[in-house]
């Protein structure tokens with residue numbers, strides 16, 4: 645991810661600052677990796693706020709689940725690259741109102757700089773009940789076609805602890821998906837692989853017809869992150885009682 649401290653808001657756009665102020669050897673290694681990374685170069689060129697945009701792009705190229713006219717809720721959206729891409733994918737042409745217009749709701753517990761075409765909810769922690777109320781207000785009775793969550797807790801460096809923490813966080817995103825998804829909708833979330841992965845996927849399977857793990861090429865091999873892609877939400881309306 646491009647550090648938020650390396651982003652500068654210029655007019656309506658972000659400029660990714662290549663200058664890095666860190667001094668330690670790990671900072672130098674980080675800078676070296678960023679300089680060589682083709683996804684970072686592409687993010688700068690295409691004015692995405694983070695290289696993570698390409699993880700979502702690659703997942704969408706495989707499953708084609710975000711389309712023009714869709715309503716997407718992006719949880720843990722800051723700095724905003726997934727939302728930038730979601731706006732592009734859900735709106736065929738933002739200037740032409742005769743073309744399908746989508747809706748993107750972006751929320752994060754931190755500040756999110758405005759994103760053209762998205763409804764931004766800064767300082768909105770998913771674990772707090774008022775966040776759900778804010779989303780409900782923006783949805784105004786509509787249901788979401790996709791709930792996507794790239795949320796991550798602050799890493800402690802202890803893999804078991806971090807794994808448990810991210811699963812707990814994504815379980816909250818799953819709760820939100822159950823509340824706001826339309827029947828047959830999609831849920832995509834990031835976790836750091838660990839012992840609880842299968843159990844979490846099993847829980848998801850009860851509410852979705854298909855649950856798959858995916859590691860898109862843009863996700864670094866040395867990272868424990870994987871994405872869980874769930875399709876065809878079984879809303880209560882769909883469940884036939886005997």
Ligand SMILES: C[S@@+](CC[C@H](N)C(=O)[O-])C[C@H]1O[C@@H](n2cnc3c(N)ncnc32)[C@H](O)[C@@H]1O
Pocket residue numbers: 645693694696697719720721722723724725726727751752753754768769770771794795796797813
């Ligand atoms: C990896 S970043 C997301 C990057 C984003 N998808 C993008 O493409 O720009 C993870 C985000 O999750 C957010 N986050 C972590 N815990 C959260 C919570 N409880 N509620 C809302 N957002 C949270 C963090 O503030 C952070 O901005």
